[in-house]
Amino acid sequence: QHRLRSALALVTGAGSGIGRAVSVRLAGEGATVAACDLDGAAAQETVRLLGRPGSKEGPPRGNHAAFQADVSQASAARRLLEQVQACFSRPPSVVVSCAGITQDELLLHMSEDDWDKVIAVNLKGTFLVTQAAGQALVSSGCSGSIINISSIIGKVGNMGQTNYAASKAGVIGLTQTAARELGRHGIRCNSVLPGFIATPMTQKVPQKVMNKITGMIPMGHLGDPEGFCPLPNILIDVADVVAFLASEDSGYITGASVEVTGMRPTW
Numbered sequence: 658q659h660r661l662r663s664a665l666a667l668v669t670g671a672g673s674g675i676g677r678a679v680s681v682r683l684a685g686e687g688a689t690v691a692a693c694d695l696d697g698a699a700a701q702e703t704v705r706l707l708g709r710p711g712s713k714e715g716p717p718r719g720n721h722a723a724f725q726a727d728v729s730q731a732s733a734a735r736r737l738l739e740q741v742q743a744c745f746s747r748p749p750s751v752v753v754s755c756a757g758i759t760q761d762e763l764l765l766h767m768s769e770d771d772w773d774k775v776i777a778v779n780l781k782g783t784f785l786v787t788q789a790a791g792q793a794l795v796s797s798g799c800s801g802s803i804i805n806i807s808s809i810i811g812k813v814g815n816m817g818q819t820n821y822a823a824s825k826a827g828v829i830g831l832t833q834t835a836a837r838e839l840g841r842h843g844i845r846c847n848s849v850l851p852g853f854i855a856t857p858m859t860q861k862v863p864q865k866v867m868n869k870i871t872g873m874i875p876m877g878h879l880g881d882p883e884g885f886c887p888l889p890n891i892l893i894d895v896a897d898v899v900a901f902l903a904s905e906d907s908g909y910i911t912g913a914s915v916e917v918t919g920m921r922p923t924w
């Protein structure tokens with residue numbers, strides 16, 4: 658049951674939505690969690706939640722820690738890995754990049770700034786964390802599992818999201834290539850492609866649009882099984898798959914991109 662008892666898991670974007678859910682889920686599997694977010698207070702709040710007794714997954718009170726970092730900055734990503742290693746005296750064996758943003762605009766009106774910001778956080782940030790984690794693991798001779806949160810939008814596109822779709826398609830390619838390069842070091846790299854998940858990110862979408870999207874999902878609901886976990890906006894649908902990819906149950910899976918969508922939208 659506690660498949661990740663000896664794991665140290667670094668989760669970026671851990672202060673909200675999917676990153677927070679992943680942190681809760683991995684801690685529930687016994688992992689020690691290094692929760693990182695641009696919003697340091699939000700990361701600390703996640704760590705506080707990890708110690709909360711009585712949730713369905715029953716996370717043990719662990720030696721979790723919060724970190725503040727902007728993953729889109731190379732120096733900050735490097736410092737993050739150094740800080741985590743200094744704090745726990747080892748590199749993280751599980752690394753989950755959840756930090757991500759949207760800045761939507763139709764292609765014909767999208768500014769250079771809209772493009773650059775989303776690519777900087779979603780694609781470059783994921784690259785920087787994957788690289789720094791890979792370097793830390795290889796130099797200490799440790800194996801590991803790197804999981805990058807892409808999106809189904811990276812495969813099917815979405816109105817108003819050329820920047821986001823490009824960033825998420827990029828994450829799939831970078832993760833597949835990292836898997837090829839790092840496999841011989843015992844490091845697996847996989848991406849997870851969520852569909853529409855009820856988080857602060859999708860709460861920004863107008864209700865009318867969300868109703869239409871929900872109507873197109875064969876499973877009939879967004880990824881957010883209400884009542885399954887006592888924490889609000891906890892996304893066990895995605896977190897379950899991340900926990901599987903983090904664990905040795907997926908020991909021969911690398912370079913995969915796993916869709917968690919309730920079925921891929923065809924628009």
Ligand code: NAD
Pocket residue numbers: 669670671672673674675676693694695696699726727728729754755756757758778779782806807808809850851852853854855856857858859
């Ligand atoms: P969210 O907005 O709830 O959480 C994202 C977190 O990332 C926030 O806490 C934010 O502070 C943090 N963050 C933003 N920029 C950062 C930076 N530069 N450095 C460090 N942290 C930063 O969003 P979410 O819905 O939980 O999304 C998490 C990931 O899942 C994102 O990569 C998103 O693109 C992806 N995703 C979400 C959905 C969805 O439907 N919600 C679907 C597919 C993919």
